[in-house]
Amino acid sequence: xxxxxxxxxxxxxYGAILGSVYGLSTMGLSLIFGVLRIVNVGxxxxxxxxxxxxxxxxxxxxxxxxxxxxxxxxxxxxxGFVVFFAVIKRLINAPELSTLLATFAIGIFLEEVAKFIxxxxxxxxxWDIGSIDLSIxxxxxxxxxxxxxxxxxxxxxxxxxxxxxxxAAVRAVVEDSEGAAACGINVGRIxxxxxxxxxxxxxxxxxxxxxxxxxxxxxxxxxxxxxxxFVIAVLGGLxxxxxxxxxxFIFGLIENGSYTLLGTIPGVEPFxxxxxxxFSLLLVILLIKPTGLLGGESK
Amino acid sequence: xxxxxxxxxxxxxxGLAFLGCAQQEQPKAxxxxxxxxxxxxxxxxxxxxxxxxxxxxxxxxEGQMSLWGIQAAIKWVNDVHGGVNVGGKKVKLEFKYYDxxxxxxxxxxxxxRLITSDNAMFLLAPYSSGLTLAGAPIADKHKVLYMSHGxxxxxxxxxxxxxxxxxxxxxxxYMAPFLDMVKAxxxxxxxxxxxxxxxxxxxxxxxxxxxxxxxLGFEIVLEKTYPKNPTDLTPLLSEVKAASPDIIIGGxxxxxxxxxxxxxxDLKLDxxxxxxxxxxxxxxxxxxxxxxxxxxxxPGQWEVGVTYGPEAAKKSGIDYFGPSQDEFLxxxxxxxxxDTMPSYHAAEAAAAILAYAKAIEEANSLDTDKIRNTMxxxxxxxxxxxxxxxxxxxxxxxxxxxxxxxxxxxKKIIWPPSAANxxxxxxxxTWDEKAAxxxxxx
Numbered sequence: 001x002x003x004x005x006x007x008x009x010x011x012x013x014y015g016a017i018l019g020s021v022y023g024l025s026t027m028g029l030s031l032i033f034g035v036l037r038i039v040n041v042g043x044x045x046x047x048x049x050x051x052x053x054x055x056x057x058x059x060x061x062x063x064x065x066x067x068x069x070x071x072x073x074x075x076x077x078x079x080g081f082v083v084f085f086a087v088i089k090r091l092i093n094a095p096e097l098s099t100l101l102a103t104f105a106i107g108i109f110l111e112e113v114a115k116f117i118x119x120x121x122x123x124x125x126x127w128d129i130g131s132i133d134l135s136i137x138x139x140x141x142x143x144x145x146x147x148x149x150x151x152x153x154x155x156x157x158x159x160x161x162x163x164x165x166x167x168a169a170v171r172a173v174v175e176d177s178e179g180a181a182a183c184g185i186n187v188g189r190i191x192x193x194x195x196x197x198x199x200x201x202x203x204x205x206x207x208x209x210x211x212x213x214x215x216x217x218x219x220x221x222x223x224x225x226x227x228x229x230f231v232i233a234v235l236g237g238l239x240x241x242x243x244x245x246x247x248x249f250i251f252g253l254i255e256n257g258s259y260t261l262l263g264t265i266p267g268v269e270p271f272x273x274x275x276x277x278x279f280s281l282l283l284v285i286l287l288i289k290p291t292g293l294l295g296g297e298s299k
Numbered sequence: 300x301x302x303x304x305x306x307x308x309x310x311x312x313x314g315l316a317f318l319g320c321a322q323q324e325q326p327k328a329x330x331x332x333x334x335x336x337x338x339x340x341x342x343x344x345x346x347x348x349x350x351x352x353x354x355x356x357x358x359x360x361e362g363q364m365s366l367w368g369i370q371a372a373i374k375w376v377n378d379v380h381g382g383v384n385v386g387g388k389k390v391k392l393e394f395k396y397y398d399x400x401x402x403x404x405x406x407x408x409x410x411x412r413l414i415t416s417d418n419a420m421f422l423l424a425p426y427s428s429g430l431t432l433a434g435a436p437i438a439d440k441h442k443v444l445y446m447s448h449g450x451x452x453x454x455x456x457x458x459x460x461x462x463x464x465x466x467x468x469x470x471x472x473y474m475a476p477f478l479d480m481v482k483a484x485x486x487x488x489x490x491x492x493x494x495x496x497x498x499x500x501x502x503x504x505x506x507x508x509x510x511x512x513x514x515l516g517f518e519i520v521l522e523k524t525y526p527k528n529p530t531d532l533t534p535l536l537s538e539v540k541a542a543s544p545d546i547i548i549g550g551x552x553x554x555x556x557x558x559x560x561x562x563x564x565d566l567k568l569d570x571x572x573x574x575x576x577x578x579x580x581x582x583x584x585x586x587x588x589x590x591x592x593x594x595x596x597x598p599g600q601w602e603v604g605v606t607y608g609p610e611a612a613k614k615s616g617i618d619y620f621g622p623s624q625d626e627f628l629x630x631x632x633x634x635x636x637x638d639t640m641p642s643y644h645a646a647e648a649a650a651a652i653l654a655y656a657k658a659i660e661e662a663n664s665l666d667t668d669k670i671r672n673t674m675x676x677x678x679x680x681x682x683x684x685x686x687x688x689x690x691x692x693x694x695x696x697x698x699x700x701x702x703x704x705x706x707x708x709x710k711k712i713i714w715p716p717s718a719a720n721x722x723x724x725x726x727x728x729t730w731d732e733k734a735a736x737x738x739x740x741x
Contacts, residue, residue: 003541011534018531112355120359122554124561124587128734131565137537140565213530215557215587220357224528259534271525271535272497 008260010137012253017143019252020150021208023245025225026232027154028202034174034239035194038088038099042107043229044222046076046199048114050206051217058125065127065214066145069153069207076203080196088195089188107222114219124215146211153204154245157197170194174239235282236292243294250293254278340664342386345393348373348655349419351409351434353426356401360553360581361426361644365449368645369394369423371630372652375622384660392656399425403433410434414441420665421446421655424463426644427552428452428470428500435463444667448651449644452503456692462667464674464693466651466686468700470500471507473598474548476702477574478508480714481546482515484725488571490520492544494535494559495576496551497524504576508548520544529555532562540568550576557587564591564730571726572596574702581642585705594727594739596704596713601643601683603628605701605718612680621653621681650683657686707740 029043053072057063063071083106091099131140161167172180173190181187209225210217232251236243258277262270285293350369353362373392376382382389395417399405406425413419414437422438424431424447431450438445439460447455447463451470455463481488491512495501502524509519521542525535532555539547547563547570550556556578563573572594578584579597603624612619622630627649631641654674659665662673675690678697687697702714704724711721724739 007534007537007541010537014531014533115355115359120363121581121583122360122557122587123583124557126587126589126591131567137533138566143565213558213561215561216554218554221554224530228530256531256534263538269497269524271523271529274534275526 004260004264006136008257010134011256011260013134013137013139014143015253015256016249017139017147017252018212018256019249020147020245021205021212021248022225022228022232022252023248024150024153024208025202025205026229026236026244026248027157027241028198028200028205029229030233030236030239030241030244031201032195032198033233034241035170035198036088036092036191038091038103038195039096040198041100041104041226042110043103043202044224044226045107045110045114045219046079046202046222047206047209047225048217048219048222049079049110050076050203050208051210051221052114052118052206053203054207054210055123055125055217058127065125065142065207065211066149069149069204072207073200073204076200077196079203080199081192083199084192084195089192092191107226111219111222118219120218120220122215123217125210125217127214142211142214146208149211150205150208153201154242157201158242166190166193231279231282234292235285237294238292240292240294243292247293251278254281340386340666342388342390342665345391346383346421346659346665347417347419348392348394348421348423348652349410349413349417350394350396350423351399351406351413351425351430352396353401353430354398356399357552357554358401358426358430361449361642362398362401364642364644365426365648366396367631367635367639368641368648369396369652370634371627371645372621372649374630374633375626376652376656379622379626380656383656385663385665392652394652395419396423399430401427401430403430406430406433407437410437410445414438414443419443420667423448423648423651424450426450428455428503429498431455432499435460438462442667444655444671446651446655448647450500452499453507453694454499454503456689456694460693462671462693464654464671464688465695466654466683466698467600467647467695468698469507469694470503471510472700473504473576474508474574475511476700476714477548477572477596477598478512478515478517478546480702480723481572481725482517484723485571488545489516489518490542490544491517491546491548492521492539492542492570493519494521494523494525494532494539494547494549496555497526498551501551501576505548517546525555527551527555529558532558533566536562536566536568540566545571547573548575550578552576553578553581553584557584560584560588560591560595564588564733567730569729573727574598579705579710580703582640582710585708585710590733590736590738591730592705593708593733593737594704594706594724596702598700599643599703600698600700601646602701602703602710602712603640604712604720605684607680607682607684615680615685617685618657618679619681620657620679621650624682627682646683650681650686653681653683654686705739707738 050072054065054068057068129141131138169185232247236247255278258274259270262273377391382391397409422445426449428450431447439462445463447465453469453471495505556575574596579595585592609619658670658674662670678687685697689696703710704713713723728737
């Protein structure tokens with residue numbers, strides 16, 4: 001019985017770490033949807049850019065991936081502004097299909113450019129800083145750093161939203177963009193800023209993804225995260241970045257925790273069922289609370 | 300009106316059912332000997348080989364390697380060999396390909412297009428068992444030879460296709476030599492854990508491995524699969540650790556194999572020997588994992604440095620066809636650039652082209668059935684190894700796998716002893732020893 005609980009506890013610890021990474025990687029998606037009402041279907045490729053940022057900073061300059069988080073954030077912000085003014089700005093009130101197609105195209109464009117420049121190889125780096133023995137399981141410090149960084153970034157964003165004037169302006173636009181404009185808020189500028197922050201967060205989360213799994217960095221790595229990010233975003237209430245963060249946690253815990261529980265059923269391949277369980281739970285939660293965990297009234 | 304419609308529908312269903320039965324009654328398409336091609340079989344000026352390649356998507360790496368291999372082999376056939384000798388003519392090969400984006404749907408429509416609109420006379424399958432299987436029924440329906448150079452699953456050859464043949468070793472043979480090696484080096488090793496991707500290819504590999512392990516007297520202490528594209532394997536690996544196996548075999552494709560090794564290191568999941576499919580075969584594996592990759596083995600279809608050549612062919616009493624390994628390397632570099640070394644994906648794709656050329660020459664005809672029949676008795680060697688198929692299924696039975704191991708940053712061939720350029724390093728260093736800088740090198 002003991003090994004069962006040990007494994008369960010170990011998996012939950014890993015699940016929590018993975019969940020924090022999932023959470024942060026989804027916040028950008030939720031923020032962009034919340035403010036601009038645009039679903040960024042090309043979400044995953046931005047995560048890929050972050051992963052490559054960490055990889056190249058480490059491989060070329062020996063810079064620790066934790067430091068690359070800020071580099072990725074800045075790069076992401078810049079890229080976010082470029083993409084906003086080049087593409088998104090024209091689509092603010094466009095039909096949904098146009099924005100879906102445009103963001104999808106941006107995603108493919110980024111992937112193919114990445115493949116053109118860096119090739120299709122699965123790369124990885126080895127940043128060994130030891131690990132901590134929790135007796136139930138071993139956790140590399142790099143993963144713990146991913147966990148802490150993701151919480152710190154989420155908290156900083158929260159503070160920015162709640163305590164600064166700009167943050168308040170973003171919240172006002174989310175609430176009612178016309179009202180915000182009437183109050184003298186430059187809605188266009190808030191759109192640009194929110195989109196850039198959303199992309200910045202997403203690119204930064206790519207670095208965290210590599211802290212959790214430092215291998216498999218390739219142009220198409222974003223797909224897996226896109227799918228999960230959508231589920232997590234819906235679970236968290238779609239327009240709520242904080243909801244997304246909590247939902248990410250829950251998703252990670254369920255995905256990893258259910259493994260041990262499912263393993264006790266004889267004749268079952270637990271791993272293939274974990275995703276089934278995670279997605280089923282999504283259905284159940286949405287049945288009970290259709291607006292998602294932290295979603296307010298549906299609009 | 301309604302009754303009339305219903306009646307029409309019923310008639311249609313009955314009609315279709317009859318049609319289905321009629322089709323079933325037709326003799327199965329087996330390569331029965333066709334009457335000898337007319338003496339004046341018209342030999343065209345070029346032989347068009349068609350194929351789909353995964354140049355984008357998740358198999359783009361393997362697809363690109365295949366393309367370079369194919370181009371090198373075609374260059375050899377056309378420029379060095381002077382063309383394919385058929386009907387007293389030297390006919391050049393031409394290769395027409397499309398990017399299948401690593402997608403099954405694309406493979407199906409592109410294979411159809413290659414046959415019906417481009418009039419390809421022979422086909423090369425794409426990389427991976429799943430994609431190969433997707434195109435096989437289309438090729439077989441049109442009675443066009445479809446050669447697998449990257450689809451190893453045994454299931455491809457258990458569907459009764461008459462025109463699908465294989466150049467690489469089938470999946471069921473992949474892990475066998477590794478288990479043979481462990482048995483030979485350490486007869487006391489007993490417990491084997493198997494963790495592999497839930498995919499066409501790896502399921503076939505590990506079904507073969509399980510059978511072979513049991514024959515050798517190993518005990519399978521754990522056998523678990525994981526879905527495609529996993530992001531975290533720690534739950535599974537914690538379970539493996541609890542089972543404390545002597546030997547771990549696993550993997551599927553490149554990304555998950557890399558993840559497997561990386562997370563084994565995270566959990567310090569030690570074993571006396573580890574063999575992972577596909578991933579350790581590529582240099583990127585070592586670049587990504589560094590010394591963590593030390594001692595890890597992988598089965599391979601081929602590796603630069605294997606000793607297949609005219610000498611070896613002579614020893615086995617069979618013909619040698621195609622470029623020598625050095626010639627192939629030179630041709631390969633012309634397409635891939637000086638710094639890129641061919642992986643086995645390139646070699647097996649090249650071997651498929653050579654097998655077509657050889658079979659056409661032996662059959663002295665371009666008639667598909669005639670060539671397929673000739674293939675049944677064909678046995679020869681290329682730089683990739685032996686080529687001989689099982690006449691009934693088209694499965695490759697001549698070619699043998701090699702096992703390599705990362706030793707001191709170099710990929711060494713350690714098994715079978717006849718092909719080896721290094722001794723097996725066993726047991727491999729633990730993860731702690733590797734972190735301290737120990738290499739799997741004597």
